[in-house]
Amino acid sequence: MTELGPVAWPPVPIRTERLVLRExxxxxxxxxxxxxxxxxxxxxxxxxxxxxxxxxxxxxxPGRRPGVFVVEHCGAAIGTVSLDRRDAERPGHVRPEGxxxxxxYMFLPDAWGHGYAAESCAAALDWLADALPGEPVxxxxxxxxxxxxxxxxxxxFTAVERFEEYGAEQWFGVRxxxxxxxxx
Numbered sequence: 001m002t003e004l005g006p007v008a009w010p011p012v013p014i015r016t017e018r019l020v021l022r023e024x025x026x027x028x029x030x031x032x033x034x035x036x037x038x039x040x041x042x043x044x045x046x047x048x049x050x051x052x053x054x055x056x057x058x059x060x061x062p063g064r065r066p067g068v069f070v071v072e073h074c075g076a077a078i079g080t081v082s083l084d085r086r087d088a089e090r091p092g093h094v095r096p097e098g099x100x101x102x103x104x105y106m107f108l109p110d111a112w113g114h115g116y117a118a119e120s121c122a123a124a125l126d127w128l129a130d131a132l133p134g135e136p137v138x139x140x141x142x143x144x145x146x147x148x149x150x151x152x153x154x155x156x157f158t159a160v161e162r163f164e165e166y167g168a169e170q171w172f173g174v175r176x177x178x179x180x181x182x183x184x
Contacts, residue, residue: 004083004101007131009066016123019116021069021081024062028070031077031108032062040109044145046166071107071120078116079107081124083137091163092140092172100138100174101128103155112147121155125175134177143169 010023024032035041036058037051063070067083082105088098103125107117125137139157141148149171157173164170 004067004085004128004132007066011127011131014069014123014127016119018073019120019123020072021120021123021127022072024064024068024070026060028077029058029060029062031070031079032058034108035080035106038109041106044142044148044168045106069120069124071116073111073116078111079105079120081105081120083124083128086138086140091165092138092161092170094136094138094160094174101132101135103137103139103175117151118154121151125155129177136177137175138172139175140165140170140172143171145171 013020013022015021033051033054036049036054039048042048063080069081070077071079071081081103083101083103085099086093086102090098094100103121105117105121111117128135128137137157138160139152139155141152143149143162152171152173155175157175159171159173161172162169163172
């Protein structure tokens, strides 16, 4: 699913202390190819794809669809953050009808360990909370992906269930919508 519903897209670029989250541009193509060809990046995402296949398949303007942010640091793309609706046919939901916004992210290995994933994902989640107030957000990662499970906890996701998908155990969590404080 590629629609976030009644959300205006693309949003104005989101600026954090060190990063910019923005819509993709033609200059990001090499980063998209590298993300999908990288054995390190794709360890828990089904493995790398052949670079020559990606060079043919990745469009000149990659990732240009609602919900996909390119994460930029010092003028260069270092990864992506996505917010897509979780397909109702897949396992893992917090609503019977499914379709919850799902957080995803990929970063180039050189960007790992600097807090960029936490910073950019938090900014995207804040944007989504303003754009779609009251929506729970879900996240699914392989249970073996310790770094991703730790990031999910840091971002406020709580484990809901584990299940088998894509030949591996998956960790599925939810970040409940923020509720305004009640008056005394």
